[in-house]
Amino acid sequence: MKITREEVLRVAQLAHLELSADEVEMYRGQLDEILTYVGKLEQLDVANIQPMAQILPQPAAGTAGSQADTESELRDDILGPCNVADAILAQAPDAVKPFFRVPKVIER
Amino acid sequence: MPAPTWTISSVREALVTKQLSARELTQDFYEHIADENPTLNAYLALSPDRAYAQADRVDTAIAKGDVLPALAGVPVAIKDVISTTGIITTCGSKILQNYIPPYDATAVERLESAGAVILGKTNCDEFAMGSSNENSAYGPVRNPVALDRVPGGSSGGSAAVVAAGLAVVSLGTDTGGSIRQPGAFCGVPALMPTYGRVSRYGLIAFASSLDRIGPFTTNVTDAASVLSIIAGHDPADSTSAATAVPNYRDQVETPLDGIRIGIPEEYFGEGIDAEVKTKVEAGIALLEKLGCKRVPIRMPHTEYAIATYYVVATAEASSNLARYDGVRYGLRVSGNTLMDMYRKTREVGFGPEVKRRIMLGTYVLSAGYYDAYYLRAQKVRSLIARDFAEAFEKVDAIITPTAPTPAFRLGERTADPLQMYLADIYTVTGSLAGIPGISIPCGRTKATLPVGMQIFAPHFSEGRILQIAHAFETSNGFNI
Numbered sequence: 155m156k157i158t159r160e161e162v163l164r165v166a167q168l169a170h171l172e173l174s175a176d177e178v179e180m181y182r183g184q185l186d187e188i189l190t191y192v193g194k195l196e197q198l199d200v201a202n203i204q205p206m207a208q209i210l211p212q213p214a215a216g217t218a219g220s221q222a223d224t225e226s227e228l229r230d231d232i233l234g235p236c237n238v239a240d241a242i243l244a245q246a247p248d249a250v251k252p253f254f255r256v257p258k259v260i261e262r
Numbered sequence: 263m264p265a266p267t268w269t270i271s272s273v274r275e276a277l278v279t280k281q282l283s284a285r286e287l288t289q290d291f292y293e294h295i296a297d298e299n300p301t302l303n304a305y306l307a308l309s310p311d312r313a314y315a316q317a318d319r320v321d322t323a324i325a326k327g328d329v330l331p332a333l334a335g336v337p338v339a340i341k342d343v344i345s346t347t348g349i350i351t352t353c354g355s356k357i358l359q360n361y362i363p364p365y366d367a368t369a370v371e372r373l374e375s376a377g378a379v380i381l382g383k384t385n386c387d388e389f390a391m392g393s394s395n396e397n398s399a400y401g402p403v404r405n406p407v408a409l410d411r412v413p414g415g416s417s418g419g420s421a422a423v424v425a426a427g428l429a430v431v432s433l434g435t436d437t438g439g440s441i442r443q444p445g446a447f448c449g450v451p452a453l454m455p456t457y458g459r460v461s462r463y464g465l466i467a468f469a470s471s472l473d474r475i476g477p478f479t480t481n482v483t484d485a486a487s488v489l490s491i492i493a494g495h496d497p498a499d500s501t502s503a504a505t506a507v508p509n510y511r512d513q514v515e516t517p518l519d520g521i522r523i524g525i526p527e528e529y530f531g532e533g534i535d536a537e538v539k540t541k542v543e544a545g546i547a548l549l550e551k552l553g554c555k556r557v558p559i560r561m562p563h564t565e566y567a568i569a570t571y572y573v574v575a576t577a578e579a580s581s582n583l584a585r586y587d588g589v590r591y592g593l594r595v596s597g598n599t600l601m602d603m604y605r606k607t608r609e610v611g612f613g614p615e616v617k618r619r620i621m622l623g624t625y626v627l628s629a630g631y632y633d634a635y636y637l638r639a640q641k642v643r644s645l646i647a648r649d650f651a652e653a654f655e656k657v658d659a660i661i662t663p664t665a666p667t668p669a670f671r672l673g674e675r676t677a678d679p680l681q682m683y684l685a686d687i688y689t690v691t692g693s694l695a696g697i698p699g700i701s702i703p704c705g706r707t708k709a710t711l712p713v714g715m716q717i718f719a720p721h722f723s724e725g726r727i728l729q730i731a732h733a734f735e736t737s738n739g740f741n742i
Contacts, residue, residue, distance in 0.1 A: 165625045167623050168606050169608075171617055172605035181618060181621055185625065187681055192573055197566075199672045200642060200645070203644050208687050209458065210503065225412030229497050238364060242590070247594035256589055
């Protein structure tokens with residue numbers, strides 16, 4: 155067994171999900187099956203393989219144009235208008251401008 | 263179901279020769295939608311005010327004799343995970359059931375700047391998580407080609423509206439096959455561009471290292487036209503590529519002489535439907551007749567792609583979906599404490615598949631499991647990308663089936679999530695590698711269900727993909 159009931163409850167807590175008793179049992183079984191399948195990745199020797207960190211192939215260091223290509227992806231650090239507060243607060247379930255209101259966070 | 267009758271060029275022709283106005287065309291589409299959508303459930307929201315205002319702008323430009331932009335008056339539909347100012351955008355989820363974005367996605371803005379008329383938002387699996395559109399909180403879409411079948415997913419609504427003639431063009435999103443597989447199931451061309459080719463600004467995130475926006479169209483030339491408009495660097499998306507955007511339409515007519523097509527045996531083995539295999543092999547034979555050179559290749563890490571994908575994608579999803587907590591937008595379910603509110607909101611707001619993926623993603627990232635699952639999967643992802651890089655040293659493009667089977671029946675596969683995941687095997691590979699791919703129609707089965715053929719090419723080689731797809735289309739390959 156890859157995942158226990160206790161681990162399901164711990165993961166649900168980490169993920170801020172309040173699962174019903176039925177859901178805990180259902181997800182335990184399904185996650186167990188999926189994780190067992192995922193276990194096939196253990197068949198591969200990846201000791202000398204770098205994890206993928208960039209999706210697109212990066213130009214080799216020192217090649218012509220590589221620096222320009224890299225630089226062109228960074229914008230200048232200048233301020234732009236961002237007058238969106240009202241539009242965003244209008245979407246909030248409970249807003250008191252300029253705040254989002256939530257239940258009390260600090261217990262006395 | 264009605265069949266598509268309009269293309270981008272036929273719309274232009276009709277408008278310029280004044281056979282009808284952009285407003286009349288828009289009206290015609292809304293009438294068809296009113297007739298067909300109750301059956302298909304493909305549109306979740308319509309935006310007539312915005313559509314008619316845009317149509318009127320096009321009609322004014324025509325009256326004044328202005329030069330019309332490339333998509334003037336073309337009716338388009340947008341997948342409901344893509345932000346649209348003032349149009350309700352739910353992601354197929356209850357947690358965003360009343361959400362109205364305050365801004366447009368860059369891809370939407372570019373379509374509209376090119377004259378397109380946005381008809382509305384299309385149904386999809388919740389947060390684009392699914393392969394059948396049955397995970398939408400607003401009910402499944404029916405496949406217009408066979409109403410008892412799924413349209414595929416997650417962009418099922420976007421595929422269905424184009425296949426049914428309820429939009430000329432639609433935008434979908436592809437994370438593990440969500441453009442290409444519904445394209446195959448509904449029998450329309452469906453293009454996933456290179457990662458970073460189209461800005462993701464305004465695309466509500468599922469898995470940020472995999473998500474792409476791309477078009478559904480009724481023909482390959484239209485796909486080329488749309489890509490030319492939506493592609494390109496966007497200062498608002500730091501992962502969008504600075505690579506120059508060619509005019510893809512100019513590339514589609516190039517003959518195929520000498521193009522080397524790789525046929526990976528791993529995509530034709532266990533699990534493939536016999537009729538799908540026969541049709542795609544007939545498609546490959548046609549490409550050979552058109553001047554392509556067939557090269558057998560091996561992609562040895564293909565069998566690890568599903569396991570890799572469902573670790574990487576769910577890990578990213580668990581992080582991206584942490585933002586839905588009832589504080590800033592969307593659903594809030596009251597609770598006594600902040601934590602109580604978070605948990606109740608997420609319990610009520612998310613559907614079963616989304617919760618399953620959040621749970622899986624949280625697990626693979628959690629202390630003690632990160633190295634065994636997430637880090638290992640990212641290493642295997644490098645191996646899968648290497649398979650493609652090595653293949654592309656020998657071939658110019660790779661041809662495969664899009665999906666192992668044609669569209670399945672509604673409800674047929676919902677009981678077993680892992681079996682549903684396994685059917686993504688031919689599409690997730692290209693997603694993990696970041697390369698572009700298209701699904702194009704490749705005949706039908708005896709039961710008249712569409713079969714899809716997939717074309718992969720190296721990063722930023724959309725022009726070559728469209729060139730091959732167009733040659734196939736003009737040689738009647740779609741009806742092979």
